[in-house]
Amino acid sequence: MSEQPMRPATPMLQQIAEHHSLLQRFMGVSKEWKGFVFLLLAGFGLANLAIAYVVVDGRLDGHWYDIRDLGNAVAGLRGWMQDEGFHPAVPYVTTALLGALGILSVVGGWLLIGSWVERRVLAKFQIRQGPNRTGPFGLLQPIADAVKLMQKEVVIPRAADHFLYYAPPVIIFIPALLGWGPVPWAERMSFLDLNVGVLYTIAISSLGVLGVFLAGWSSNNHYSLLGAMRTVAMMVSYEIPISIALLAVVLLTGSMQLSTIVAWQANYNAWLILLLPFAAFTFLFASTAEINRTPNDIGEAESEIVAGFYTEYSGMKAGLFMGVELGNAILVGAMMSTFFLGGYTLFGLETWIPGYLILTTKIGLVYFLFVWLRGTLPRFRLDQLMGYAWKFLIPLSIAQVMLVAIEASIFARWDVPAIFPLVAFALVNLGLTVEMVRRWARALGYAPEIMAQQPVMATTIGGLKAAQKMRGG
């Protein structure tokens, strides 16, 4: 009717109308900042180019100041200390502390960045703004949150088991840190390069169960106990598919050492996700169950059992639980990258780019996938999840392990260039996986077309008789 422009009716609408995307926000910042960021990136790139040149030149390889591999630096430091004639305990303790510090700073840094990323990205998924008041783009929000959490009063239920109430936040933090031990960040950059690394990973991940259970039990709250029992049941069930999926990896690569697994993938230029798609899917899905993330976050399903096993925790104790959840997500990202996505390697580019940067990028991608899932999917029910593990993932995983065992023995005995068997394996595994999943799903009675029947349209009204007529016809 009228030609006049639509006026924003509310302050909220005004805010939305003035809303800028991240890029627009960046275009709007002052020239000094833009120049600074540009200089930073350019300097980093130039430094990398220079180092790559020197590396290719062959002058710097293997020395401690080679930033492609900080492990070299630590090794150099250790050698220097041994040459200087310190007591043998000193290099040992120093390098151990340095490694621990590195892992702590990675995890701690991620706890700060990851929560910002999660909230911000999730907000973009949900057409919201997300944190944008503290600092540029709300970057200081995690710090503000942490300070807030630390200041909060810690309320302890009177009926709680005091001895056990204090322990769980710490207990479940330890595996979340220990799990980082065997992750190879670059060729020689691994804190604890165990030759039973895969087994170690599984064993450490099974330790978190007890912390979760104790948290639920000692709170003396039915919601906590329900959440704890759900989580324990789920974790115990999903450890089996994880173990079997990793068994396939171990069979194919012939080693339980994480660095060897990565080296195998780098050697054949083949990511294991291409060779073992079902194992990769199993690992990813079961990991979401292990670390309580959507769509498997039934342990702390907020619409059902408030906050699950940490309902009664407040202040920084609850903060620790949330931090562990975040840290576990990023740890699973690291494991996923290491086992299935080639770890710190990127088809030869790791000689040019520091390996830990490649690994961090891959971790970030997996983490983004987690956030994406959280912003998209509803939650499973406990019985559905358990059925999915026991009826679907475990049988198919076992079948896949048999297949991989045959393939591994062929691979070890067949004397042709590796590219032929690997491409054949990839095709066979992909085809068989698709076929097996389809057939097994049919056998379990899965019928999507009947499920999604939509309501019918009635033009007349009526009661029971009309209903029976509609049902009959």
Place this chain on the structure above:
Amino acid sequence: MPARRRQGTNVNSTVEPYVLNIGPQHPSTHGVFRVRVVMDGEVIRDLDMIVGYLHRSMEKLAEERTYTQNIPFTDRADYLAAMSGNLGLALGIERLAGVEVPERASYLRVIFAELQRIASHAMANGTLVSDAGAWQTPLLYMFREREKILDLFEMTCGARLTTNYMRAGGVSFEPPPEFWPALKELVAELPGRIDEYMELLADNEIFLGRTRGIGVITPEDAINGSLVGPALRGSGVPWDLRKAEPYCVYDRFDFDVPVGIRGDVYDRFMCRMMETRESVRILQQAIAQIPAGPHKNDIPLALRPPVGEVYSRVEGPRGEVGFYLVSDGGPAPYRFHLRAPSLINLSLLRELARGASLPDAVVTLGSIDIVVGEIDR
């Protein structure tokens, strides 16, 4: 959990039943609604609902206010569908006092009631999916349309939630000129949005797994249990007051009634979704047909209807909103009763929840779509 000592032995029970208190502050009770459930593991054995945290004794207060003064109470009862409540009471007063309504006012009433239905269904479906565990994304998407509708309300009557818009004899304000282009834009945009939601949710495997076959209500139970609205239609009973007892000018519009097939949570969800589509159809026709004219007839400030009683009802988003008004000839109603669909739809809650697991019960409660302001009044 330290075990309580129990007298006697019950050899059949494998797990100790315990009492779980859900609410009044719980994310999935949609307000200050409380249920105490007796649980056996994850399975609900028994359920007792406790309401009244929001009880304001609206019906008693209404007996001391004039008929027009009572209209704001209907906003506060069902605060997610204030327009429908307004409309029901306005129709009741008109029928009781014999007030005529201009035709344009009837069309405006239809337009606002249908907008309110879309907004309320968006809220209901969003919270239902949120209850099913989608972390607020569908809810916030559906808030996008609801915000636009509330902006239209704000333009017209100054309030977003408690509109107080319908009056005996018409509506309180003529919409401003910029209302119409905004409404047309919204109506043009809505079908695409609804298709988007259907695409996102109607075929989602997890959502189907969570809602198909859950909380099944047979048509016999639904009718006998006084269920109304989408809860009744989801069970397969094609009953809609807009067609059964056409009030305002609903008999002039062409629309269908979506009816569920199996009576489970998914059918109730989809009924709401498709009703939104039908509401858009009604809106399109209403915008095309609306005549010029006054938007209300003036009535006396202290209306004194003759002695008598009336039960007027409209099809709100949650079903039949009924007003039972008894007049003794005075300026205030002698008796004012609001038939609250949210409360009465809960009649079957106990039967539905017994034997269901906790997540299923939460989804079922979400699909019944309660508004606690209306339950407690």
Place this chain on the structure above:
Amino acid sequence: MPPIPAIQDLSITLAHYLGLAGTIFAIGTVIALSKRNAVAVLMGIELMLNAVNLTVLAFSRFGAGFDRTGSAPLDGHVFVVFVLTVAAAEAAVALAMAVLVYRRRETIDLDRVNLMRW
């Protein structure tokens, strides 16, 4: 009884491990014998099994005598693997029995489960 060694020539020997294993085995014995709760008794048995594992591993590590009999040095490890297997199986069955007994009698107090029939 040899004299207690001085701190400076303290070296971990087989005897240390055997002594520790004996202590833990004894504690496990006390738990298994004296507790009334079936789960607690099972805890004691697990402790005893752990002590045995420690002994076997210590012999495998220190035992020069086995080399002469032609055994591989990892035989002890294999034995421990079998013990772990049996322990897992035993724990699963024992706990299942505890649950079953509880279902029939509402107690897992071993002194009150004294009838050899259900």
Place this chain on the structure above:
Amino acid sequence: MESPGIILAFFALSGLTATSALLVLVARNLMHALVFLVVSFLGMAGLFLTLSADFIAVAQILIYAGSISVLMVFAVMLTPLASRNNGSTLYVIPALLAAGGLSNIIGFIAIDTDWDERKGEVLAQSDFTTTVAGIGDLLLGKYILAFEVASVLLLFALLGAIVLVQERRRAGEEA
């Protein structure tokens, strides 16, 4: 085994293990006892590491601390009305006497016997770098029969546990 790290680790771990085993004995609450038991298992895994048995140590964490303790948790939770009291005991004095005698005998034998053990350089040279491949070879070579028997045992234990705990429906009781 003379390096200070190993000595320190041995004494710390043995203290931890023995203390928490003792606490399993004296804890009044069954859940507390369970927590101490897990600590004891973890200390034992550390002791296995000092014996350079890496595979066994990790398996110990996986099986004992990760699985058997969770099994016990389930057993405790599935018997809700039973006593959670770990303090109630019977025949403590005889048990203590028997265990004391036993540990005395073991200690006496351990200290008094000439074990002809590896010492010093020999011990350091016979240190295993990895045990996984060796254990695998032995399991699938020399001890293949025992391995198969153990797998059958595990299968039967699994089936037995399921059959035991399965809820039988009574005749009159419908699903």
Place this chain on the structure above:
Amino acid sequence: MPAGPNQLLGHRVADAIEAALRGAVTGRHVEWVEVRSDRVRDVLHFLHDSEAFDAAQLSNLTSVDRHTHFEVVYHLQSLDLNHQIVVKAIVEDHENPLLPSAYPVYKGALLQEREVYDLMGIRFEGHPDLRRLFLWEGYPAYPLRKDFLSLGQITGKDVNPGLVRFPFEDTEDPDRMLNAGNIVTGEREAAAGNAGQAQAGH
């Protein structure tokens, strides 16, 4: 004619009820049928089962306090035939109103009867779960009764059979709180004093 669009004539319904259940109808009106309070369940059964009336749904159940007696109003709805029937049960006993419950006929009466009991104080015989719905157990009055005076109407000289004080302001029984055992000991005297003042002030 009846006020509702599809409402059945009261006389027609009354005749049919009288033919089937002799003596149940006490009064006829063009809009509603008045039935004897002790036979209301039979009437509802008859209307629910009869082919001609097919009152499948209890649309609304409420009550009106007429000072000397109560009216309990049933709005019945036939979905197939699309008509509405209004039945009123007259409860003569104002002191101790009692009525058979409609729950055996209509499950939808479950919460509506609880609401009527809570706010109007009419007891329903045979209701499976007759408790207060909105107010707490032990609330001393029924607010929708006409002799319950809301706070704005209370004057000093009025004799108030309804609610004067909240239970925790009761000077005679200061320990009586919402929940037994929840005693605020320090404020006992103050509460008593306040209650007295409030009474005088009004």
